[in-house]
Structure formats: structure tokens, C-alpha cells
Amino acid sequence: xxxxxxxxxxxxxxxxxxxxxxxxxxxxxxxxxxxxxxxxxxxxxxxxxxxxxxxxxxxxxxxxxxxxxxxxxxxxxxxxxxxxxxxxxxxxxxxxxxxxxxxxxxxxxxxxxxxxxxxxxxxxxxxxxxxxxxxxxxxxxxxxxxxxxxxxxxxxxxxxxxxxxxxxxxxxxxxxxxxxxxxxxxxxxxxxxxx
Numbered sequence: 001x002x003x004x005x006x007x008x009x010x011x012x013x014x015x016x017x018x019x020x021x022x023x024x025x026x027x028x029x030x031x032x033x034x035x036x037x038x039x040x041x042x043x044x045x046x047x048x049x050x051x052x053x054x055x056x057x058x059x060x061x062x063x064x065x066x067x068x069x070x071x072x073x074x075x076x077x078x079x080x081x082x083x084x085x086x087x088x089x090x091x092x093x094x095x096x097x098x099x100x101x102x103x104x105x106x107x108x109x110x111x112x113x114x115x116x117x118x119x120x121x122x123x124x125x126x127x128x129x130x131x132x133x134x135x136x137x138x139x140x141x142x143x144x145x146x147x148x149x150x151x152x153x154x155x156x157x158x159x160x161x162x163x164x165x166x167x168x169x170x171x172x173x174x175x176x177x178x179x180x181x182x183x184x185x186x187x188x189x190x191x192x193x194x195x
Contacts (some may be wrong), residue, residue: 013014039100040159046096050185051162054178055082081181087139093137096176096186105174105188112157122195123153125169132171142180
């Protein structure tokens with residue numbers, strides 16, 4: 001069983017429990033389990049499609065070598081980012097993190113912070129957090145902005161990602177970063193629980 005598959009099962013189990021509790025509290029009844037499973041399955045389908053597109057487009061570019069210069073690496077990133085942006089020209093916030101998935105992410109983050117040292121987790125994320133930055137889909141992650149640390153406790157609470165995608169925080173927004181193209185694939189506003 002792959003790490004992605006076993007991680008998906010663990011996250012699905014946690015997510016179903018969390019969302020079931022939230023729905024009971026909010027609506028007085030348990031929602032159909034299939035709705036929660038559907039949100040996770042839909043997310044996985046969407047990110048797998050993004051990863052496949054990335055891989056296909058990157059294969060059209062000359063490969064980088066160990067001897068590649070910083071200029072060649074940046075050029076490769078820019079070329080890949082341009083190809084992805086062209087293919088995803090109509091992409092908007094919420095295409096990968098659908099509204100149902102955004103709700104689930106916020107609940108999963110609340111659970112991660114409730115079961116860990118919330119102060120320490122927040123401090124770790126905010127250590128090099130750039131704070132509010134204007135985010136755009138397919139937009140380049142600013143070269144001058146450091147990448148935040150993602151504590152293990154936080155990553156364990158989120159669905160695993162295919163290779164080539166990473167979770168990061170920018171302010172209180174959780175972004176889906178494509179590090180090879182150095183672009184933002186999607187994001188969840190207000191994902192970080194309030195202090």
C-alpha cells in the first residue's frame with residue numbers, strides 16, 4: 001500500500017469523524033458519510049489531474065542537470081509556469097480546493113491544533129511566515145518570500161499530496177504550492193485557526 005493511499009485512509013477517517021461531529025452540533029443530525037468521502041475523493045482526482053498536467057508539460061522542456069546554473073533553473077521554472085498558466089488560463093481559486101474541501105481543511109486544521117500545542121504550532125508556522133501577500137492562481141510565489149515551516153502535526157492532519165505539490169502557509173492562508181514551477185495552484189483563505 002502506498003504512503004499516499006494509507007495517508008488518504010487516515011485523513012478520510014479523521015475527516016469523517018470531525019465533520020460528522022460538526023454536522024451533529026450544527027444541524028442535529030449526522031450527514032451522509034458519502035458527502036465527506038466524496039469531497040476527499042474529488043480533491044484527490046483534481047490534484048492528481050494537476051500533477052499529471054504538470055508532469056506532461058515539464059516533459060516538453062529540456063531537463064535540468066546537476067550542473068544547471070541558477071539562471072537555467074529560474075528559466076526552467078518560468079517556462080514551466082508559463083505552460084501551466086496557459087493550460088489553466090481559466091483557473092480560479094476553489095478549482096482544486098472546492099468549497100466542500102475548504103470547509104474540511106479548516107476543520108482538519110482545528111483538530112490538528114486542538115490535539116497539539118497550539119501556541120508552538122502557530123509559532124513554528126509564523127516563524128518565517130511572510131504575512132499577508134496578494135495571492136493569485138498560477139501566480140508566481142515571490143522569490144523574496146521565505147517558505148514557511150510545515151509542522152509534522154499539521155501535515156499529518158491534511159490529505160497527502162502527489163509528488164510535486166506542497167502545502168505552505170502565507171499569513172493564515174493555506175496554499176497549494178507547485179515548487180518546480182514556483183507557482184500557487186490554489187489556496188484556502190483563513191485556514192489557520194485563530195490564536
